[in-house]
Amino acid sequence: MQTVTIKILAEKLKLSRSTVSKALSDSHEISQDTKKRVLAMAAKLDYAPNPYASSLRKKSSKTIAVVIPEVADSFFAQAINGIEAVAQDKGYHVLIYLTHENFLREKAIVKDIQNGRIDGVLMSLSSETTSYAHLHALFKKELPIVFFDRVCPGINAATVTTNDYAASYRATQHLIDCGCKKIVFLAISKSLLITGERLKGYQQALADNALPFYPADILVCKNDTAYNNSLITKLLTKPNRPDGLLSSVEKLATSIYTVCNQLQIAIPGQLKVVCFSNLQTAPLLHPPLTTITQPAFAMGKTAATILFKALKKGTIDLPNNTVVIPSVMLVRNSTSAIGTPFMEVQL
Amino acid sequence: MQTVTIKILAEKLKLSRSTVSKALSDSHEISQDTKKRVLAMAAKLDYAPNPYASSLRKKSSKTIAVVIPEVADSFFAQAINGIEAVAQDKGYHVLIYLTHENFLREKAIVKDIQNGRIDGVLMSLSSETTSYAHLHALFKKELPIVFFDRVCPGINAATVTTNDYAASYRATQHLIDCGCKKIVFLAISKSLLITGERLKGYQQALADNALPFYPADILVCKNDTAYNNSLITKLLTKPNRPDGLLSSVEKLATSIYTVCNQLQIAIPGQLKVVCFSNLQTAPLLHPPLTTITQPAFAMGKTAATILFKALKKGTIDLPNNTVVIPSVMLVRNSTSAIGTPFMEVQL
DNA sequence: GTGAAAGCGCTAACAT
DNA sequence: ATGTTAGCGCTTTCAC
Numbered sequence: 037m038q039t040v041t042i043k044i045l046a047e048k049l050k051l052s053r054s055t056v057s058k059a060l061s062d063s064h065e066i067s068q069d070t071k072k073r074v075l076a077m078a079a080k081l082d083y084a085p086n087p088y089a090s091s092l093r094k095k096s097s098k099t100i101a102v103v104i105p106e107v108a109d110s111f112f113a114q115a116i117n118g119i120e121a122v123a124q125d126k127g128y129h130v131l132i133y134l135t136h137e138n139f140l141r142e143k144a145i146v147k148d149i150q151n152g153r154i155d156g157v158l159m160s161l162s163s164e165t166t167s168y169a170h171l172h173a174l175f176k177k178e179l180p181i182v183f184f185d186r187v188c189p190g191i192n193a194a195t196v197t198t199n200d201y202a203a204s205y206r207a208t209q210h211l212i213d214c215g216c217k218k219i220v221f222l223a224i225s226k227s228l229l230i231t232g233e234r235l236k237g238y239q240q241a242l243a244d245n246a247l248p249f250y251p252a253d254i255l256v257c258k259n260d261t262a263y264n265n266s267l268i269t270k271l272l273t274k275p276n277r278p279d280g281l282l283s284s285v286e287k288l289a290t291s292i293y294t295v296c297n298q299l300q301i302a303i304p305g306q307l308k309v310v311c312f313s314n315l316q317t318a319p320l321l322h323p324p325l326t327t328i329t330q331p332a333f334a335m336g337k338t339a340a341t342i343l344f345k346a347l348k349k350g351t352i353d354l355p356n357n358t359v360v361i362p363s364v365m366l367v368r369n370s371t372s373a374i375g376t377p378f379m380e381v382q383l
Numbered sequence: 384m385q386t387v388t389i390k391i392l393a394e395k396l397k398l399s400r401s402t403v404s405k406a407l408s409d410s411h412e413i414s415q416d417t418k419k420r421v422l423a424m425a426a427k428l429d430y431a432p433n434p435y436a437s438s439l440r441k442k443s444s445k446t447i448a449v450v451i452p453e454v455a456d457s458f459f460a461q462a463i464n465g466i467e468a469v470a471q472d473k474g475y476h477v478l479i480y481l482t483h484e485n486f487l488r489e490k491a492i493v494k495d496i497q498n499g500r501i502d503g504v505l506m507s508l509s510s511e512t513t514s515y516a517h518l519h520a521l522f523k524k525e526l527p528i529v530f531f532d533r534v535c536p537g538i539n540a541a542t543v544t545t546n547d548y549a550a551s552y553r554a555t556q557h558l559i560d561c562g563c564k565k566i567v568f569l570a571i572s573k574s575l576l577i578t579g580e581r582l583k584g585y586q587q588a589l590a591d592n593a594l595p596f597y598p599a600d601i602l603v604c605k606n607d608t609a610y611n612n613s614l615i616t617k618l619l620t621k622p623n624r625p626d627g628l629l630s631s632v633e634k635l636a637t638s639i640y641t642v643c644n645q646l647q648i649a650i651p652g653q654l655k656v657v658c659f660s661n662l663q664t665a666p667l668l669h670p671p672l673t674t675i676t677q678p679a680f681a682m683g684k685t686a687a688t689i690l691f692k693a694l695k696k697g698t699i700d701l702p703n704n705t706v707v708i709p710s711v712m713l714v715r716n717s718t719s720a721i722g723t724p725f726m727e728v729q730l
Numbered sequence: 731g732t733g734a735a736a737g738c739g740c741t742a743a744c745a746t
Numbered sequence: 747a748t749g750t751t752a753g754c755g756c757t758t759t760c761a762c
Contacts, residue, residue, distance in 0.1 A: 039499070039739095041738095041739055041740085042739065042740065042741095043739075043740095051748075051749090052748065052749045052750075053739090053740080053741090053749090054740095054741075054742080054748080054749065054750080054751095055747080055748055055749070057740065057741060057742090058741090058742095058747095058748090061741090065747060065748085066747065066748080067747060067748090070747080070748085082520075084497060084498035084499075085498060085739085085740075086439070086498060086499050086738085086739050086740070087498060087499065087500045088435040088438040088439045088444065088499065088500070088738090088739080088740090089439050089738070089739035089740040089741090089754090090739080090740055090741075091435040091740095091754095092433070092435045092436050092439055092738090092739085092740075092753095092754050092755065092756090093739080093740050093741050093742085093753080093754050094740085094741070094742095094754085095754075097435065099478075102479075106464075107454060107460050107463050107464060107467075108457070108460040108461055108463075108464055108663075109460075110455070113454050113455040113456075113460055114455055116454050116455075116479070117453075117454060117455055117481070120454075120479065120480075120481050124481075124488075129478055129500070130478065130479050130480075131446075131476055131477065131478055131479075132449075132463070132467065132477050132478075132479045133467075133477075134464070134467050134471075141471075147431075150431060151431035151432060151433060151434060152386070152431075152433050152434065152435060152755095153434045153435070153476070173429075287663075290663055290664060290667065293667045294666070294667070297667075315664060316634075316637055317637060317662065317664045317667075317668060319641070320637065320640045320641070320644075320664075320668050320669060321664060321667050321668060321669065322667060322668065322669035322670070322671075323669070324669075386755095388754095388755055388756085389755065389756065389757095390755075390756095398732080398733085399732065399733040399734075400733090400734095400755090400756085400757095401732080401733060401734080401735090401757075401758080402731080402732055402733065404755095404756065404757060404758090405731095405732090405757090405758095408757085412731060412732085413731065413732080414731060414732090417731080417732085432755085432756075433754085433755050433756070435754090435755085435756090436738090436754070436755035436756040436757090437755080437756055437757075438738095438756090439737095439738050439739065439740090439754090439755085439756075439757095440737080440738050440755080440756050440757045440758080441738085441756085441757070441758095442738075499739095731762105732761105732762085733760100733761085733762080734759105734760090734761080734762095735758100735759090735760090735761100736757105736758085736759085736760100737756100737757095737758095738755105738756090738757090738758105739754105740753100740754090741752105741753095741754090742751100742752090742753095743750100743751085743752085744749105744750085744751080744752100745748105745749080745750070745751095746747100746748085746749075746750090
């Protein structure tokens, strides 16, 4: 099947290619009459412009890349929804790349997108990332980039985050208010900036309540459920086990609940749990899970909006865009006895 | 910053562009020595080939589109993982398009991708889709397309599905075995082929057990949680309410549980529930949810593999590829009293 | 084994 | 208001 090009349209219409091209892009220097004829013929022949020819010429692809660790994670799934909504609205296409928390993959992906394929990047770092040279290469290429959630430290880029420090502080305070004396902090990485923020909030809350902080009370998990389950099992079977858990990672909630089921540890009776999580099913778990819920959709939407704004202006003065959208704490029965009413705490 | 092109490499190396191009693609007609020199210079100048120039010339973009209703849904999130794994392995890029169950969006997306932007499509229909003309247009363009899960009826394309009929039959039989006399079937659409299959399985199981089937026992929900909740509330407050629910849609599980909590209806005591669902938290709900779990990752992976096979061969004899990967039923306490052991039923 | 030349389909200067 | 020309960066004959 012969593909219909501008050249063919031009021949059928006995016009030049440039006239047809201009007519199709509704240029003011083309007469209304000609525009109508061109559009009619284009419709008749089902003409569809070749995006790559156009991209090559214009050096812009109307495509952005979204580089994230996972898609099977409520936060990122909701963030993608926000991003895609804006992209569709602006007529942009969205390329998805998953790092699976793997630094080498992240490097390969970053390498793969710095060649004109995309006009801009939305990115959330992998938990393994500790070196940022591959990202500086993106800057050299003057590719607009907006980090969201897991931002890149020491780099002059736009960022969209939530108030991790305050959220973590508040969650820890909540656990203490509920009577916890020994709270363990669960993380998936030591290097992520958000982990650091959340950790600081946790530590400060401990300090402000005159509770001791032990480095051993930070449990660093991996991207491996079996491993995490055994780690948590070990934690909950040792002599002076914690009476409170603050998980900075959504997927660890599943591990915590699973292990507690196995060990017959009662939540919240013997162990109180708060988790940074956007799980839709948090209210339906047994017991309902107290969460710090991030504005995932809004964060995705905002990050995309900032990126498109930069793309439109053509300048890359993104550095000054650092948006912080607050999370909420949703208090449910994993921290308070059954019967205690649900409570929403703004942060 | 000056972008490094083949032309520049050629000048620096005092070679012709074609020689450089061939060297870069490891052509056998170039000497080892030259190849080394070219590669070294390319590395030194951080050369990255322009993908759109290449696509334009080769008429192939190393990019596929994934068109799905949602991403914030365990099934699709897991399927994307499978797809992305294969794509990354084959060096392909993945464009994501979300229809949000909206037919007009689906049409717009399909229109938008039939212009050479992509080499192939993986697709799952929106629940609103009842006309298929927009898809036939894709075939006309000879774009390889593989449907997964929500396939297109009456079209000669490759499909990857699960055994929906058998799964639904088995789930209904299970509810009957558990003592249910009046089972309501929940769906999100009347038009989807999978809904039809699941409905048939449900009806046949009723018939085989000499239970009557009432058309009113099919509850058609929407892509709107508030609406669904009120619909389910109505269902569960009417005089002769059902004692069993078979939901063919994952997200309805949340609605069912939420409403039952509000109405204080005991699961499984007063109502037994089975849901087609890939929720990770199904075992942790209150009570743990009996699910028909689809092989989402495998389905995505298989669909992608079939597509890449067709892409490689260049021919489009996809029609004969109709793969069916079986689901499993995971029996938990939403259908059986607490204490009954977990059970996995192959289908 | 290397090079010259053409062209993928489009757009943007620059005429007319 | 329309046409001519050149070229985006790459690959692919075809010649040497």
